[in-house]
Amino acid sequence: MAFRNLNRRAQINNETGLGTNTALSGGRFFAKDGRANIEIRGLHFWQRLNLYHTMLSMKRWKFLAAIMLFFIGINLIFAGIYLLIGLEHLSGMVANTYGEKFGEAFFFSAQTFTTVGYGRINPVGFLASFVASFEALTGLMSFALVTGMLYGRFARPRSFIRYSQNALFAPFKEGVALMFRMVPYTKNYLVNVEVKVSIAMKVLED
Structure with a gap:
C-alpha cells in the first residue's frame, strides 16, 4: 500500500516543542529521557x-x-x-x-x-x-x-521502552494515522497497552 503526503507544500517546523533541536525557541516539551522540559520561576531556591x-x-x-x-x-x-x-x-x-x-x-x-x-x-x-x-x-x-x-x-518503576527513530503517516481504517513503533528492550512483555500521544505540528493548507 503506497503512502501519500497530506500536503506537499507543508514545511518542517522545528519549534513545535517535539523536535530534536533544543537550541531553537520553545525547545522540546519532554527531554529524550522522558523528563518534562519545564522551567519553574517565581519560587525561592529552598522552596x-x-x-x-x-x-x-x-x-x-x-x-x-x-x-x-x-x-x-x-x-x-x-x-x-x-x-x-x-x-x-x-x-x-x-x-x-x-x-x-x-x-x-x-x-x-x-x-x-x-x-x-x-x-x-x-x-x-x-x-x-x-x-x-x-x-x-x-x-x-x-x-x-x-x-x-x-x-x-x-x-523506582522504569519503562525500559524504546521508540522508533522516525514516525510516519500511513493509511489506516479508511483514513490516515500517525504510526511509530515501541518495544521493551528487557525481558518484559507488553500486555493491554494503552498509549496517549501528544503531537504539535504546523501544516500549511491550500
Missing part, C-alpha cells in the same frame, strides 16, 4: 529544593559521589570537634605529630560513625563521650536514610 527527589533522580555516579563526600565531610567535622575538645580525651592514641593525631581522630570518627568501634581508641570524660554518642546516633540515622534512598532508586 524548589527537594533533596530526596534529587537523590533519587540523579545519575548513579553522582549519587555515589554525594554519599562518599558526605561520609568524608561528616567525619572531618567530628574529627575537628575532637581536636577542639582535646586529643587527651581520646585514650589509646599513639601518634606523635599533629597530622598523625588528626588522622587518628578522623579514623576514630569513622569507626564511631559506622558503629564499628575497634576498641583501641576510646573517649575519656563526659564531653568526649557525649560527642561520640551523638556521632554514633547520627551514623545510625544516616545509614537508615541512605538505605531508604538506595531502595527507592532500585524500586
Whole structure:
C-alpha cells in the first residue's frame, strides 16, 4: 500500500516543542529521557529544593559521589570537634605529630560513625563521650536514610521502552494515522497497552 503526503507544500517546523533541536525557541516539551522540559520561576531556591527527589533522580555516579563526600565531610567535622575538645580525651592514641593525631581522630570518627568501634581508641570524660554518642546516633540515622534512598532508586518503576527513530503517516481504517513503533528492550512483555500521544505540528493548507 503506497503512502501519500497530506500536503506537499507543508514545511518542517522545528519549534513545535517535539523536535530534536533544543537550541531553537520553545525547545522540546519532554527531554529524550522522558523528563518534562519545564522551567519553574517565581519560587525561592529552598522552596524548589527537594533533596530526596534529587537523590533519587540523579545519575548513579553522582549519587555515589554525594554519599562518599558526605561520609568524608561528616567525619572531618567530628574529627575537628575532637581536636577542639582535646586529643587527651581520646585514650589509646599513639601518634606523635599533629597530622598523625588528626588522622587518628578522623579514623576514630569513622569507626564511631559506622558503629564499628575497634576498641583501641576510646573517649575519656563526659564531653568526649557525649560527642561520640551523638556521632554514633547520627551514623545510625544516616545509614537508615541512605538505605531508604538506595531502595527507592532500585524500586523506582522504569519503562525500559524504546521508540522508533522516525514516525510516519500511513493509511489506516479508511483514513490516515500517525504510526511509530515501541518495544521493551528487557525481558518484559507488553500486555493491554494503552498509549496517549501528544503531537504539535504546523501544516500549511491550500
